[in-house]
Amino acid sequence: METLNKKYESGELNIETATKHFKSYIRKIWNAAITKYFLAALIISVSGLLIYLIHLHIGYQSVSLVFLFIISLLPLLNFKPGPIFLAAVMSALVWNFFFIPPYYTFRIGKVEDAMMFLMYFVIASVSGLLISRIRTQQVLINQKERRTAALYNLTRDLSSSRSLDEVTQCSVNHLKETFHSEVVFLYQETDKNLKSSVHPASTFKIDDAERNVAQISFLSSQKVGRFTHNVSSISPVTYVPLITKNRKYGIAGLIFPENATLDTEAESLLDAFIALISTAIEREYLTELAKNNLVIAESEKLYKTLFDSISHELKTPITTIIGAISSLKDERINGNRNIILQLIDEAGIATERLKRLVENLLDITRLERGNLKLKKEWHSIADLLYSSISRVESDSSHRKINCSVEDDAGLYNFDYPLLEQALINILHNSIEYTPDDCRIDVSAKRRSDSIVITISDDGKGFPENEIKNLFTKFYRIPGTKAGGTGLGLSIAKGFIEAHGGTIKAQNRRGGGAEFIILLPINL
Template sequence: MKRPNKIKRFRNNLSLPVLTSSFWNYILAALAVIISSGICFFIVDYIGYQSVSFILLFVVSILSIFMGIGPITLAASLSAFIWNFFFIPPKFTIDIDKTEDALMFGMFFIIALVNGVLTSRVRRQERLTRDREERTNALYQLTKGLANSNNMDELIETTVNNIKVNFGLDVIIILQDGNNHLAEYSKDPLLKKLTSEEIGVAERVFENSLKAGKYTDSLQSEKYTFYPMMGNSIKPGVIAVKHSIPVHGNNDEFWDTFITQISNAVEKEFLNELARKARFLNESDKLYKTLFNSISHELRIPVATIMSASESLLTTQHPEDIRKELSHEILKAADRLNRLIENLLNMSRLESGRITPRLDWCDIHDLINKVADSLLDELKPFHLQVEICDEMPLVRIDFGLMEQVLYNLIYNATQYASISTNLRVKASYEKGMMILQVLDRGPGIPKKEISLIFNKFYRIEGSKAGGTGLGLSIAKGFTLAHKGTITAENRQNGGAKFTIRIPSDIPKDEFKG
């Protein structure tokens, strides 16, 4: 693919010694002076030989814009000789009769030489300044790209693209695998894999921390120059750069600076990944312990109840009322087990990202009544109040998911509300939003824990034993699956209020009264 001219120029400026003059520059300088002198030879009778000096001086000045000091010195010397030999009387001799002509000849040579040299130096300085600006901009773009990278993949891609765009060079990043062994790592599908010899060079560079390969003094490679990435605490890996021509002097120092920036960024991300893995393992261990403790406690109680009641039914003759009571205890324990399993399965679905609500038109009355029926025993110590606005329409929700949400909120309220208080469930529809609220009277939620109660396995400090801490987390997950929100706040005079807002259309011309 053809690269833009700007990229090609930048690449050459960083790869070649500055302002070296080739043999052809000397030839062109001499030809320019000779041709100009030839033209002047035919018109000297009309303009005078003094005017010829100004023309030749102008030619030398023009040449100094495009050529180095060597060709300019040749042009100045040659033009002075030609002007003396062919134009200053007596012609075709180096002798000068008039003192003013001799002085003018000397001044001509000095002015031509000084003007050419100074112009060449200005051009050289301008080119060096432009090179520094381009290098500074390249470093800035690299640093900016590395800073905006969120992970190792983006960082490597930024590095490869930056070097390819700025210098037109192919790059392969070879990182260590965490055990001080190199592994090829490149996102560019056009790059061929390194040969076994080049991999050997990369491994030696990684071990010895010295650059090697093409255009170096050791371990000549066929294609790449290998630079070690040196971090402050670890060696992240090796950078293989496919140079087309040698890198010298300041350019070599620039490449070292460029690679140092890359090395520091890669090392930082490498250490961040190690830290993330360590945190993940630590959190996984804590999660396992929390899950084990919570589930073992939740399993132990209903299992013990089922076993005790079943054994009593099998081994002892009880009156009918006692048998019914024991059977009811078994049913309650089984329901508790089923609720635990449901919560674990729901959390697994949320973690896997497989929750996709199946939206359908639903009646909020039916939803609240079904949840209330399934919590009859838990609601016995309380006074349940249901408030639904007069013009509550049908709403598009996943009935099963919202049943779990409302079940968990009401069940949670029964666990923390004060006995014999009112539990209120309110439903309304405002500006395209279905709003569900569950309110209780009790100790409420500690302010510092309001933002934490929707976390997995989180339970309020000092709360009574029981529960896995999954109910509110599942309620939040299912609400978010509906593109809704769920919030918690404390009520005045004690208690908590949970509010769910879910965007929902309503059927045209259909309202529930």
């Protein structure tokens, strides 16, 4: 960036750019300057005529001062040195011919008049030319200032852009403003191909033919199109590759105004713009890459955790079942009826566990797919609570599950199997993570706008900083005992939310965990 600016400001020119300069200068004379010559001649003629009307009052010597005044004004009206010189010569001759005696000849009678004529001629030419040069330099300085400001603004805006889209939008705006052009950005699909559609921030669209021209620019890493010496210079668009030392990112295309010229200065400004923009794009690209890598690493970690957990959950009951069945073949074992019954029990429990795992996996898939359809019917809340409790009672061993339902809890319109599964999952959670002799309380009451179901226990409660993670899929509190996928509570939450309800977990003041479910009553 800095080096670019320096190069640009020091105005280094090589031979090629110098000849270009010369050519454009000639062209200017032919195009615009010729009118200025006429204008200069006209101004001198008209002012000569006016002065002629009053010259008897002011004396022929003051006429030179008036002419000098007029010539010094010319540079301010954007007259170049040529016309000014013409004006100086013409005014000197007019003065001599019409005003210096003897009149209507170029002869000068007095020596002092001849001196004055000569001095006038020199002063008029020199001052006119000097003023004109100052004027030109000022214009150049202004131009440079504008360009520096444009670069500065671009740099500032690019550095505050936070995504590829923002960088593109900002680039389009600045290119459009500085070069008065329409702008298109086309990013790469692969190393060798551009995307088929332009970036949405672009101000115009391109057709297939133009896209091929852009593709040439991208592949050759060179400017292609209008103002270039490359193929397809018939294209109305100038394509510039977005390129850094490391790689290519795409192309920018600009449509300059019909009558525009792209002189050296403008071209180097464009190059500086594109270099800055490419760097900004690269920055965003690398940031994105770093982010993606992080995401991949995270998802691989998640995948491994998930895989470990599921395979553990699958293999444990299968191990039990295979162990039990293979033992039954053993002669020393299958003679003992007591042991056979124990093995069958264990196999039964393992099968239950496997069934629960499969159900959980199916439930979470249903939730994930997002097309959960509720089959709502009117059921009693009390029924829901009692049936859920009876479904988990076989697992609860010595734990006491108390249930209290207020008489007016009444009926509620809901999908019975789903909410029952949600309650079973929560109850199961309470049973799994509390000591054997724990007490679990389930209650339901009706408020004006909702049904409140509370499930609480008098166990250890949750670690305070883990409560926020309880309902996260596959999440298990570190250090908890083996068994479980971390799915149960997230399924419960999903099913409750499908009914428009909410669930939250908290620790009870007296110790123990508490789940509070709110189901809205829509009247």
